[in-house]
Every structure is written in structure tokens, then in C-alpha cells.
Amino acid sequence: MNNSKRWLYLGIGTLVLLFLGLIYAWSIFRDPFAAQFDTWTVSQMSMNFTISMTMFCLGGFFGGLAGKKLGVKVRVLISAALLFIGFFMVSTLDPADPSGSLMKLYIFYGCFGGFGVGFGYNAVLTSTNKWFPDKVGLASGILLMGFGLGGLALSGIVNTMIAAHDVFWAFRMLAFITAIVLAVGAVILKAPKESDLAGAGGSGETEVKQVHDYTPGEMLRTSRFWLFLFWAIFLNSAGLLVINSAANISMMYGGSAVLGMIVSLFNGAGRIVAGNNFDRMGRRMSTLLNGGFILIASVLLILGAMTSSLILVVIGLIFVGLGYGGTPTLSSAYVNVAFGPKNYPANFGIINFSLIPASLIGPNISAALVESSGDYTTSFYALLAFTVISFVLWVFLNGASKKSDNEGFR
Numbered sequence: 001m002n003n004s005k006r007w008l009y010l011g012i013g014t015l016v017l018l019f020l021g022l023i024y025a026w027s028i029f030r031d032p033f034a035a036q037f038d039t040w041t042v043s044q045m046s047m048n049f050t051i052s053m054t055m056f057c058l059g060g061f062f063g064g065l066a067g068k069k070l071g072v073k074v075r076v077l078i079s080a081a082l083l084f085i086g087f088f089m090v091s092t093l094d095p096a097d098p099s100g101s102l103m104k105l106y107i108f109y110g111c112f113g114g115f116g117v118g119f120g121y122n123a124v125l126t127s128t129n130k131w132f133p134d135k136v137g138l139a140s141g142i143l144l145m146g147f148g149l150g151g152l153a154l155s156g157i158v159n160t161m162i163a164a165h166d167v168f169w170a171f172r173m174l175a176f177i178t179a180i181v182l183a184v185g186a187v188i189l190k191a192p193k194e195s196d197l198a199g200a201g202g203s204g205e206t207e208v209k210q211v212h213d214y215t216p217g218e219m220l221r222t223s224r225f226w227l228f229l230f231w232a233i234f235l236n237s238a239g240l241l242v243i244n245s246a247a248n249i250s251m252m253y254g255g256s257a258v259l260g261m262i263v264s265l266f267n268g269a270g271r272i273v274a275g276n277n278f279d280r281m282g283r284r285m286s287t288l289l290n291g292g293f294i295l296i297a298s299v300l301l302i303l304g305a306m307t308s309s310l311i312l313v314v315i316g317l318i319f320v321g322l323g324y325g326g327t328p329t330l331s332s333a334y335v336n337v338a339f340g341p342k343n344y345p346a347n348f349g350i351i352n353f354s355l356i357p358a359s360l361i362g363p364n365i366s367a368a369l370v371e372s373s374g375d376y377t378t379s380f381y382a383l384l385a386f387t388v389i390s391f392v393l394w395v396f397l398n399g400a401s402k403k404s405d406n407e408g409f410r
Contacts, residue, residue: 006132006192007129008188009189010131010139010143010250011190012037012185012189013125013127013128013146013185013189014142014145014146014207015181015185016076016147016182016189017124017125017147017183018147018149019119019150019154019178019181020079020120020124020150020182021148021153022117022123022158022174022178022252023052023117023150023152024150026048026049026242027200027207028159029055031165031339032167032170033105036093036095036168037101039174041064044102044195046159047104047106049359050359050360051106051111051246052114053112053114054120055111055114055115055118056114056115056217056355056358057114057352057353057355058114058115058117058348059114059119059121059348060119060352061118061346061350062119062124063075063079063118063119063120063122063123063205064348064349064350065346065347065349066119066344067122067126068224068345068346071191072124072127072191073186073190073198074183075119075120075123075351076184077182077183077269078119079120079121080116082116082177082299083112083116083117083179084175084176085108085112086113086116087113087171087172087174087175088171088172089104089107089214090113090168090171091168091171091175092104093105093346110200114224115128118352122352123218123345123347124143124334125140125143125348126344127189127191127345128143128189128262128355129344130192130344134279135279136279136333136336137274137275137276137279137286137329137333138266138272138334139276140271140275140278140329140336141272141275142275143278144274144328144329145271145276146273148271148325149264149268152264158174161173161263193203196240196270213340213342213343214339214340214343216340219335219343219347219350220350223400224338224397224400225351227396228334228397229251229393231287231364232327232351232354232358233354233357233358233361234386234387235290235294235323235324235386235390236271236327236354236358236359236362237292237357237358237361237365238294238298238324238387239324239327239362240324240359240361240385241363241365241382241383241386242297242317242320242379243320243321243324243332245262246262246264246320248315249313249317250314250317252375252376253308253310254310262318263317263318263320264334266319266320266325267325268325268327269325270293270321270322270323270325271325271326273325273326274286274325275333278330283330283334284401286326287370287394288394290321290323290326290327290330291323291391292307293319293320293323293347294319294383294390296319297316297317297383298381298384298387299316299384301313301316301317301320301376302380305376305377316380320383330346331348331351332351334351364381374395
């Protein structure tokens with residue numbers, strides 16, 4: 001097997017996902033849009049993020065289904081076209097027509113942008129992972145690190161464009177830049193043929209050949225899929241109880257907004273850590289450690305709130321980032337190994353729906369608790385409660401997994 005070739009594809013795939021990760025950068029655009037449209041409420045602008053995340057999951061699902069007939073190149077080009085249309089049309093919003101512009105924002109950023117990102121995300125992740133049957137966790141972690149850090153890594157460039165001109169000009173430029181990057185990536189990326197994987201070696205290759213390839217329907221009829229799905233929902237919800245307010249939490253205990261960005265950095269690092277742990281330890285221990293990160297975070301944050309210790313709070317935020325970042329990587333690797341690589345694109349698109357309830361549960365519960373208590377202490381207790389529930393689900397998942405040949409070695 002040509003190892004240099006697969007690492008090239010991994011690097012290009014990570015770069016493409018870095019730009020697709022701009023969908024997470026809505027917070028960068030929110031204030032500039034608020035300055036242009038002073039009648040837009042906070043809830044109206046938050047709805048745009050909810051729409052984009054819902055369409056992201058739908059895009060990932062349909063991108064997986066399309067993988068049976070369309071190659072990675074075509075799917076990434078479709079993603080590029082959707083994002084170009086979405087971002088370019090956002091640049092045509094008119095401050096003189098706030099209600100019409102809000103609807104256009106929902107359609108072109110939320111629907112076109114979210115669906116386009118999900119469509120390309122599935123294509124890049126599932127196709128590139130096929131090059132790494134022996135390191136599926138590490139490959140998923142690196143790719144998802146790029147996706148998770150997209151908003152943070154490109155925020156400086158975006159802010160500079162907005163400051164130099166305005167948010168509309170920035171979206172016009174992003175439409176062209178993103179489309180060009182994705183088009184170049186589409187030209188280079190390819191899925192491996194069976195001959196390309198010859199000599200991959202390692203236990204990973206043997207394990208992939210031995211598993212039963214579940215169709216989406218077969219996967220949905222297994223108890224371990226649902227147990228893992230709810231495990232992911234509770235851990236993602238737990239992370240979102242805190243991660244969306246990291247900067248405010250830091251400032252409440254004497255820190256700066258910059259310290260809150262630590263969560264984003266460790267969110268990226270957590271994806272590689274979780275992927276490496278999955279390859280080395282298997283599903284059982286890697287998911288246990290990932291839940292352990294959130295458990296440690298909840299204890300540190302509660303103690304930090306009780307003692308008003310900024311150090312404990314910051315370390316707690318670091319562990320939140322590690323645990324929250326690791327969950328999507330483990331979801332990707334688990335679906336590949338537990339349900340087989342043949343239908344991985346479609347199956348991964350289904351597990352990705354865990355983000356929808358998590359994006360509704362975590363932020364809404366956190367907002368309600370902060371409004372009622374005036375601080376984040378109750379959110380930290382909720383973080384602990386969600387983590388405990390995830391450990392209960394982990395125990396049941398272990399029992400269900402013992403009955404599966406695919407997970408006998410995990």
C-alpha cells in the first residue's frame with residue numbers, strides 16, 4: 001500500500017473540512033448582522049444556527065445515501081456548489097428589508113449552507129477513512145479536528161474581511177474562496193480501490209474483513225445502535241451545556257473571553273486523542289475515558305464555582321473540550337467498526353443525527369438554568385447528571401455488544 005498517498009488524501013481532506021467547519025462560525029457573523037439588522041432578535045438569529053445544524057445532519061444523511069451512486073469527487077463538487085450559492089446569496093441581504101433578509105438568511109445560510117456542509121462532510125470523512133482500515137480512529141480524529149477548528153482557525157481572516165469592508169462583502173469572498181478550495185479538493189480526493197489497500201497490514205485490516213456489513217435497516221434494528229446513539233446524545237448535550245458559554249463562564253470567575261477559547265482548542269485535540277484511544281484500546285475503553293473527561297470536568301467546575309477558583313474552572317473547561325471533541329470521532333469510528341465499512345457512509349449519516357437533539361437539549365437547558373439562578377453552578381450540576389446517565393448507557397452498551405461478533409475484539 002502507498003502510505004504517502006493516503007496521508008496526502010488525509011491532509012487534503014482535513015483542509016476541506018477546515019473550510020466546511022465555517023458553518024460552526026455563526027457566532028463570528030452574529031454581531032455584524034445585528035449591527036446591520038437592529039430589529040432581528042437574539043432568538044431569531046439563534047434559530048439560524050438551529051436550522052443550519054438540522055440541515056447539516058440531513059445533508060450528511062443524504063450524502064451517505066448518494067455515496068452508493070456518486071463518488072467523492074462529485075459529492076464534494078455538489079457541496080461546493082451549494083455553499084457557493086448559499087454564501088453568495090447571503091451577501092445580497094438588504095438592511096432595508098429586514099424581514100425578507102431574515103428569511104433569505106434561513107434559506108441560504110441555514111438550508112443551503114447547512115445541507116452543503118453535511119453533504120461534503122460525509123463524502124470527505126467516509127471516503128478518506130477507507131484509506132485507513134488499520135487506523136480508522138486516528139484518521140477520523142484528524143479529519144474531525146479540522147472540521148471542529150474551522151471556525152476558530154479562520155475567524156481571524158473573516159474578522160479582518162468584515163472590518164475592512166462589511167459582513168456582506170465577507171460572505172461574497174467566502175463564497176468564492178470556499179468553492180475554490182472544495183473544487184481543488186474534489187480533484188485530488190479519491191476513494192481507495194481494493195488493490196490500493198493491499199498490504200495495509202495491522203490488526204485493523206483483519207478486523208474490517210471479518211465484520212458483518214449491516215445495512216442501515218439492519219443497524220437500526222440492533223439495541224447497541226440505539227444505546228450508542230443515546231450515549232452520544234447525552235455526552236454531546238452535556239458538552240453543549242457549557243461549551244457554548246465558555247467565554248462567559250471564564251469571565252464570570254475572573255478570567256477573560258480568550259480563556260474561553262481554550263475549549264475550542266481542546267475540542268480539536270480531543271478528537272485526535274479519542275481516535276488514537278479507539279485504535280489502541282477499542283470502543284469499550286475509549287468511550288469510558290471520553291465520559292471520564294466530562295466527569296472530571298463536572299467535578300472541577302462545581303468545585304471551581306464553590307471556591308470561586310478560576311484555575312479549577314479553566315481546567316474544567318479544558319476537560320469539557322476534550323470530552324465533547326472526542327464524541328463525534330468515536331461515533332465515526334464505532335459505526336465503521338461495529339456495523340462494517342460497506343454501508344459506512346449511510347450508517348454514519350444516521351448516527352450523525354445525534355447532534356440535533358443535543359443542540360436543542362444542551363443550550364436550552366443551560367439558558368433556562370442560568371436565567372433562573374443567575375450563574376452557571378446549576379449548569380455544572382446538570383453536566384454531572386448528564387454524564388452519570390451516559391455511564392449507565394455505557395454499561396448497557398457493553399452488555400449488548402457482547403452478543404455481536406463485530407465487537408468481540410473491542
